[in-house]
Amino acid sequence: MTQCKTSKEIGGMGHSLKRKEDARFIQGKGHYVDDIRLPGMLYMDIVRSPYAYAKIKNINIEEAMKVPGVITVVTGKDLEKYNLHWMPTLMSDTQMVLPTDTVMYQAQEVCAVIATSKYAARDGREAVKIEYEPMKPVMDPFKSLDPSAPVLRTDKPGKTNNHIWHWQAGDKNKTEQVFASADVVVKQQMHIPRIHVVSIETCGCVADYDKVNHHLTMYMTTQAPHAIRTVIALVAGHVGLSEEKIRVVSPDIGGGFGGKVPVYPGYVIAIAVSFLVGKPVKWIEDRSENLQADSFARDYHITAEMAGTKAGRILATRFKVLADHGYTDAAANPSKFPAGMFSICTGSYDYATAFAEADAVYTNKPPGGVAYRCSFRVTEAVQAIERLTDLFAMKVGKDPADIRMQNFIKKEDFPWHSPTGWVYDSGNYQAGLQKAMDVVGYAALRKEQAEKRARGELMGIGISTFTEIVGAGPSKDFDILGIKMFDSAEIRVHPTGKAIARFGTKSQGQGHETTYAQIIAEELGIPAENIQVEEGDTDTAPYGLGTYASRSTPTAGAAAAIASRKLRDKARKIAAYLLEVSEEDLEWEPGKFFVKGAPEKAKTIQEIVFAAYTNHPQGMEAGFEATNYYDPPNLTFPSGAYICVVDIDKETGAIHVRRFVAIDDCGNIINPMIVQGQVHGGLTQAIAPAMYEELIYDEEGNILNGTLMDYLVPTAVESPKWETGHICTPSPHHPIGAKGVGESPTVGGPPAIANAIIDALSPFGITHIDIPITPYKVWKALKEHGAY
Ligand code: MCN
Missing domain, CATH: 3.30.365.10 (Aldehyde oxidase/xanthine dehydrogenase, molybdopterin binding domain)
Known part of the structure; x- marks a missing residue:
């Protein structure tokens, strides 16, 4: 046998x-893109705009062309001749490959220098002289819709303002009625900061056009090779390169996190140059270019409200969102999706009434809209819902864990039809939170907190219980x-x-x-x-x-x-x-x-x-x-219960994350060690927006922290010892009962940290601080609330 x-x-x-x-x-x-070396390969470097909004008066390439090794300099006008100066973003927007008359954000690509070595290309870049006429940029999304604001996307026929899209879900009238008659209403304005994926490998490509066979091979850093080939075909179709003549190869990738989904101008310029000169062209961004110009995530301004009873029953939520998508909507137009970005805004709770609406606007910031390790704006929605839940608990005088237990969708209520249109496939939220509370020792921690508070010490415990929505189709x-x-x-x-x-x-x-x-x-x-x-x-x-x-x-x-x-x-x-x-x-x-x-x-x-x-x-x-x-019959709905414990130094505002317990439910697990790695990495990316990262611009559109010296990416040093665990409710419709897990920690992590910090500060009457919550913000809030 x-x-x-x-x-x-x-x-x-x-x-x-x-x-x-x-x-x-x-x-x-x-084997990464930058490892590719082809015979006769040329190198491309990009000249970028120092201004956020300016007319291009003149591009002088004379000196650049004298630099030994420089072959040519390509401008928007050159690409225009071949109709290669516009490209679609992956969703439904468009953007300029190279502008022909106006730059729309700082660090935008203006022209490209092609040379026989990357050093010659960089020297050529320094020698290009561009004359600009700067204009006052639109940096505040709230002012972007003022009638006095300049219309930024004049390239779009008939566009008379800076509005990109409106989206809404839920029942507006019913929600208003519930709010009007509710015992308790909590309301909070919040901003989810503009952040960057900062993957270790920057973006880049080698475009290799074969004149003899009229065939393009595009080696590139992309998370979606087939879809990108379709986009390339839409652009390169103007020079007769149709889809079967294009091969996209995505070699090893050093981190993507959503930032390698969009199409970047550098890719299209490299293709155009390879097509025109008949040689392979390599373009690799440097670290600063990547941080300053590649597509960004978040930048959402939210007015969030929750209505409920004095007894702690949540009855309804209402969200009004303004999304700042910068110059173009790079990757995630929610009108493409049935219930859009904020549609998971009822979280893990079983109330039947909600209304959410969002508008996105153009400003003079780099392209936005990237779904950085979060699907369809779930991170933003979960941040809002989980902060509201704590505010509601505070208002009705109950423990945040009790409020959650009281309002969870029960395990027997699945499949759950949410008021914003989703059918959650499965879950057991009570079991998840109970496990997290047991692991962290919740009751003992609350006791310790009471003792510390009596001594004037600041200790906080924050909970986040979230539902994710993953697996598109x-x-x-x-x-x-x-x-x-x-x-x-x-x-x-x-x-x-x-x-x-x-x-x-x-x-x-x-x-x-x-x-x-x-x-x-x-x-x-x-x-x-x-x-x-x-x-x-x-x-x-x-x-x-x-x-x-x-x-x-x-x-x-x-x-x-x-x-x-x-x-x-x-x-x-x-x-x-x-x-x-x-x-x-x-x-x-x-x-x-x-x-x-x-x-x-x-x-x-x-x-x-x-x-x-x-x-x-x-x-x-x-x-x-x-x-x-x-073609999946439904999405999968992973969930999690996270508990964070912080100690705060009252004098300096310094925050120490002492414990972080993450209990995830991603259904059946294929490889526990890989899932644990995903959770560890994701949690580190969760403390990033919660405590460290935010891209900051001044009124003139200058990025103020455009290098890793001042854009604070957390490392192992800043990370606590993550304590991870699981419960398992298999997805009933997935052949192996698995649900996705990659994004859960970035979705559930930030609100747990924010809630813990606010919990620590609550004795002083502090109820909210926008993330990233830095020591300075903590110190300032304490001072404003009479702690010193
Ligand atoms: N997995 C598992 N059992 C499950 C679910 C997942 O063993 N029940 C495993 C999967 O087989 C896979 C990994 O966990 O090896 C992640 O699976 P999944 O949740 O399906 O996510 P994706 O593979 O589609 O990865 C996308 C997700 C996202 S959206 C971003 S952004 C992200 C992430 O995963 N970017 C990452 N994790 C990343 N990890 C690294 N190292 N680098 C990135 O760029």
């Missing part, structure tokens, strides 16, 4: 397999450029039993090479080490929409399971043929089919695969491969 290995031995689901990709990463063998609700959102897996098992699996997603550090292999191993019984996972090459991978919005597990992960099951069906047929029994007489155990009641009569998956090429039933196609394009 053939003895099969256990799920653990083959690296199946639920096991902490070491990441396959790390073997090359930790040995410095990762379903295709009926979501599209990018009209392409319906699904994702894909293609599995090919070779006669030797070794497999190659390709996906439409693209890992930027999430560990897909390991976790996808684990799903296939579990379903097919082929050891994960024998399954090579590939993503990121549009010539070989099946079409997919990419990796963001924690969608890879909900979509491509499901596709991997379904494609594997298709192969298992085929394997059953072959096994029945080989064992000369009917299919119904066979039973499956990972890695083999055996005859019911006679386990010694068995065929292993390796034997079956070999037979698929050598000895398969008549009428059956040879080979052992399957593809699945998975």
Whole structure:
């Protein structure tokens, strides 16, 4: 009898397999865009605007052209000749590749210098002389809609103001009625700061146009290779490069976090230059360019209100949002989605009434709208709802944990129909919070807090219980450029039993090479080490929409399971043929089919695969491969309960995060170690906007903290010891019961920290401080509230 290995031995689901990709990463063998060197390759550097809003009077390239090695300088007017000066953003907006007469934000691309070395290109860049006529920029989104404000997007025919879109969800009249008759109403203005993803690798590309075959290969840092190819085809179509003539290759990526979803002008300029000069062109941003000019996230101004009873029952919420998207809406137009960005604004609670509306405006800031490790503005919504919940608890005089327990959607109420249009698939919020409270020792901490308060010490405990919404599609609700959102897996098992699996997603550090292999191993019984996972090459991978919005597990992960099951069906047929029994007489155990009641009569998956090429039933196609394009019936709704404990130094305002307990529910877990890594990284990115990061501009549009010397990215030193754990409510509609997890910590983390800090300061009557909550803001609030 053939003895099969256990799920653990083959690296199946639920096991902490070491990441396959790390073997090359930790040995410095990762292959990134900047590692690509092609014969005859030219280098591009970009001249950027020092002004936020200015007319371009003249571009003088004379001196630049004298720099040894400089080949040419490309301006917007040059691109205009070929109709290559405009491009769509990934959603529904457009932006200039290079401006022809007006710059719209500081650090905007104005022209590009092409040279035989990157140093010559940089010297050429310094030698370009541009004459500007500066104008007063629009930096305040609230003033952007004033009739006196200049209309910024004059390129858009018929545009008479700076409004981009309006979105709303929920029942406005009913919400007003509930608010009018409620015992208790709390209201808070808040700002969610403009932040940047700051991935370790900046953006860049090598555009390689092959004149002979009229074919473009684009090596680039993109999270969505297929969708980007479609965008490139829309632009490059003007010079006859249609989609089948374009190959996008996304090699290893050093972090994306949403910032490598948009299309950046540098990509299009590199393509245009490669097309015009017939040579490969490399463009790699430097760190400052990346921080100052790439698309930004958040920058939302929210008026948030909650109505309820004195007994602590939440009845309704109302949100009015103004989104500052800068010069263009880079990546996330909510009108594309059925219930848009703030639609998860009822959080994990079971009240039936809510209304949310949002407007986005243009200003003279760099492009905004990137979903930085948050889908569809969930981070912003959760920040608002979880702050409101604490304010409400404070007002009715109850413990914030009790208020949450009282108002949670109950586990038996799933699927839950939210008042803003979603159907939450599953969850057990009470169990999650209870576990977090047990782990942190909630009751003892409250006791300690009371003792410390009596001594005048500042200690705070903050809770955040959140629901995420991840996995776009379903295709009926979501599209990018009209392409319906699904994702894909293609599995090919070779006669030797070794497999190659390709996906439409693209890992930027999430560990897909390991976790996808684990799903296939579990379903097919082929050891994960024998399954090579590939993503990121549009010539070989099946079409997919990419990796963001924690969608890879909900979509491509499901596709991997379904494609594997298709192969298992085929394997059953072959096994029945080989064992000369009917299919119904066979039973499956990972890695083999055996005859019911006679386990010694068995065929292993390796034997079956070999037979698929050598000895398969008549009428059956040879080979052992399957593809699945998975269109999910619904999103998945991961959730979490986070508790943060802080100590604050009253004299200086310094905040010490003493404990942080994160209990997540992402359904069935494929790889616990990878999920833990995702949570650790995400939590570090959660303390970022909560305590450190915010891009600041002056009234003239100058960025005031445009280097990593003064834009404070938290490191391991600033991170507490994260205490992580899980509960599991499998997604009922996902083939392996998994939900996404990548964004949960960045969604749930900031409000837990903010709530803890405010809790510590509450004895002084302080009820809110906008994030990032810095020592200075704490000290100032304490001073204003009479603490000194
Ligand atoms: N996973 C698992 N079990 C689950 C859910 C997920 O083992 N139940 C594993 C997955 O198989 C995958 C990882 O956890 O290896 C993340 O899966 P998922 O939540 O599906 O998210 P994506 O793979 O789609 O990644 C996107 C998400 C987002 S939106 C951003 S932004 C982000 C992030 O993940 N950017 C990252 N994590 C990042 N991690 C790194 N290192 N770098 C980035 O740029």
